[in-house]
Amino acid sequence: MKPENFKMALAATLAALTTATASPSFAHATAQHDGHAVVLGERKFPYPYKAMLAISSDADSETLRKFNLVHEFINTNINTPLGKGLGLDFSDSFFMYNGTNMPGYVDIGQKPMTDEMSWYRGVSDQWFDAAAINHYIHVGWIDTMHTFGDFSMVDTHETKFSRALARRAIAQLNACGDHLMVWTDHGNQSNVDNFGDYGNGSFYSYQQGANPWSPYYHTDLAVPYGIHFVWPDTHSDQFGMSSMIYPLQLPDGRRVWGFWRYTSAGQSPSGAQEWNWTPYHLDEQLSQAHLDALVRNQDYSIIAQHLCGTTYPGVLPRSAVDALERLAQYYREGKILVTRTSRLLVYNVSQQYVSYSVTYSGGQAIVHVWSIRDPVLGTHVPTIDEIRGLTFYTTDPQRTVIEIGDVPVPENLIQDNPTDGYAPSVEIEWWPADTNNYAVSSP
Numbered sequence: 458m459k460p461e462n463f464k465m466a467l468a469a470t471l472a473a474l475t476t477a478t479a480s481p482s483f484a485h486a487t488a489q490h491d492g493h494a495v496v497l498g499e500r501k502f503p504y505p506y507k508a509m510l511a512i513s514s515d516a517d518s519e520t521l522r523k524f525n526l527v528h529e530f531i532n533t534n535i536n537t538p539l540g541k542g543l544g545l546d547f548s549d550s551f552f553m554y555n556g557t558n559m560p561g562y563v564d565i566g567q568k569p570m571t572d573e574m575s576w577y578r579g580v581s582d583q584w585f586d587a588a589a590i591n592h593y594i595h596v597g598w599i600d601t602m603h604t605f606g607d608f609s610m611v612d613t614h615e616t617k618f619s620r621a622l623a624r625r626a627i628a629q630l631n632a633c634g635d636h637l638m639v640w641t642d643h644g645n646q647s648n649v650d651n652f653g654d655y656g657n658g659s660f661y662s663y664q665q666g667a668n669p670w671s672p673y674y675h676t677d678l679a680v681p682y683g684i685h686f687v688w689p690d691t692h693s694d695q696f697g698m699s700s701m702i703y704p705l706q707l708p709d710g711r712r713v714w715g716f717w718r719y720t721s722a723g724q725s726p727s728g729a730q731e732w733n734w735t736p737y738h739l740d741e742q743l744s745q746a747h748l749d750a751l752v753r754n755q756d757y758s759i760i761a762q763h764l765c766g767t768t769y770p771g772v773l774p775r776s777a778v779d780a781l782e783r784l785a786q787y788y789r790e791g792k793i794l795v796t797r798t799s800r801l802l803v804y805n806v807s808q809q810y811v812s813y814s815v816t817y818s819g820g821q822a823i824v825h826v827w828s829i830r831d832p833v834l835g836t837h838v839p840t841i842d843e844i845r846g847l848t849f850y851t852t853d854p855q856r857t858v859i860e861i862g863d864v865p866v867p868e869n870l871i872q873d874n875p876t877d878g879y880a881p882s883v884e885i886e887w888w889p890a891d892t893n894n895y896a897v898s899s900p
Contacts, residue, residue: 494822494857496815497850497880501755501808503887504848504874505791508697508751510784511801513688513718514764515641515734516550516603519574520564521589523765523772524549525896528598530773531781533894538771539778543785544892548797549599549764550641551590553626554606556580556617557644565770573607580606580617582625589897594635596895600799601639602684605675610647613663616673618650623675627682638683639799641718642690649673653689653715655708661690667707676707685834686714686802688761692730694723696747697756702805704833712833716802718761734761739777743784752792757805759798800845800888806831807844822857824849824883838862841870841885848874848884857883 502509514527528549529535533542555575563573571579578585593599605626608618630637642651642664650673652666665671666679676684687705696719705715719742722731733741742760751758765772773781787793796804810830816823826844830836839861851857854873859866866885874882 493817493820494851494853495817496822496824496857497852499808499811499813500848500850500877500882500884502794502848503846503884504872504882505877506794507755507792508758509794509796509801509804510751510758510760511796511798512547512760512762512764513601513641513798514547514549514762515643516552516574517607517643517763517766518563518768519549519551519765520568520572521574521586521898522564524574524593525898526772527764529894529896530778532598532892534892535894539773540782542892543781544890545781545785545788546597546796546800546888546890548597548601548799549593550601550603551576551593551599552603552606553577553629554580554608554617554622555585556606556608556610558610560611562768564768575606576626576629580622591633591635592897593895594633594637596893597797597891598895600637600797601641602637603641604643604648605650607644608648608650609644613646616647616649618648618673620672620675623650623678627678631682636683637799638685639688639802640679640684640686641688650675651690652676652707653687653705654691657689657691664690667709667711669709674709676709676711680707680711680713684713686716686799688718689715691715691717692720692732693717694721695719696742697751697754697758699754699756700805700809701757701759702802702809714802714806714833716759718759720761735763735766736773736777737767739773740780743780745783748784748787748793752787757801759801794846794887796888803843804846807839807847811839811844811847812836820856822851822853824857824859825863826859826861841866844885845870846884846887848882850880850882852880854881854883859883859885 530537530539531545531547534544535542552575554577555573563570574586576587576590608616642653646663649665651664654661655664665673667676701716702714705713720734722733788795812828812830813826828836829839870886872884872886
């Protein structure tokens with residue numbers, strides 16, 4: 458069995474093992490408990506949505522100009538050169554270092570690859586776009602480390618990465634209060650800090666980040682820092698999945714969550730992957746057929762992209778703008794909850810592994826959320842932020858209470874929902890929409 462198929466099968470098995478038993482029908486429960494609220498089970502997604510989607514965009518060819526234009530269009534409601542802002546919750550990735558010697562330009566005006574957006578200039582300790590990146594992490598426009606940097610080299614046997622660079626990067630992020638939990642592998646074999654697929658065939662032997670006997674070892678630093686979710690440079694042509702996560706044990710014995718991204722349209726007749734993760738193919742990724750199927754199957758989806766990968770003055774081609782406007786319409790219609798990658802992944806774990814019980818008193822139903830039985834990171838009592846969006850069907854939302862253990866969730870975070878055709882529901886409110894324009898310019 459191919460590694461990706463094994464991982465998919467394992468994820469499906471774990472999902473099946475944690476699926477709640479069938480709830481009693483609404484009518485039956487009402488008849489048995491007339492005058493009393495009765496909890497009927499967990500709703501998969503926050504009301505009214507039937508699916509959840511994140512765009513996971515890699516930092517390749519990113520510049521501050523392109524980053525700002527893309528985020529002003531996707532995240533805000535202002536008028537932009539690409540059209541009126543869509544008001545979607547989208548968060549990006551970034552590089553700490555720029556250690557590439559690839560030819561070509563990174564932006565208009567024949568900007569060289571040395572101007573690619575990164576915290577440090579090159580691999581030095583001199584800040585480059587650090588102030589902007591730090592700001593965007595704090596306001597939520599960046600939530601993913603696209604490895605420690607762009608180390609792609611023309612000669613793939615060379616690299617500028619070192620363990621010392623990893624140590625400096627993590628110390629700097631900690632000093633700035635920049636707490637990130639998502640990592641995506643990047644680039645060619647010069648990117649030896651990659652680590653997600655080491656051991657899955659000879660090609661991935663270059664990935665040395667989790668090899669404790671390698672001079673490029675760093676997961677003893679990165680995982681304790683807070684990296685909990687890893688995309689391991691694994692292709693997938695499956696647009697929607699019942700769960701995006703699977704357990705991933707690293708060569709050093711540490712455990713993290715692996716996650717899937719939709720990266721390709723399958724294989725060509727010659728067996729090559731037909732990658733469709735550029736803006737030129739965004740309309741194919743976010744096609745009406747894909748979005749309809751996602752809603753119909755009540756699935757998750759994480760789209761891999763390179764939204765700053767062009768050198769257009771407007772960054773995104775017209776077809777990509779149309780695709781994003783189509784996605785925004787599904788969001789506005791209450792069909793697909795569009796959110797940042799980190800929020801989708803945290804919710805996926807909580808939704809899949811929440812442990813709760815229900816007690817009844819004085820006509821009220823009390824949902825006690827006891828823990829998240831996380832098989833990778835450990836069972837723990839969740840914070841409010843970990844369980845935002847958890848939703849429970851009930852015969853009477855106004856007489857249904859949600860508690861963490863025996864402590865009620867604050868009333869201002871509780872949302873009562875009308876029926877979705879099955880039953881009404883009560884939920885811990887999802888994250889509030891934030892359409893502020895956080896764009897900053899170079900100092």
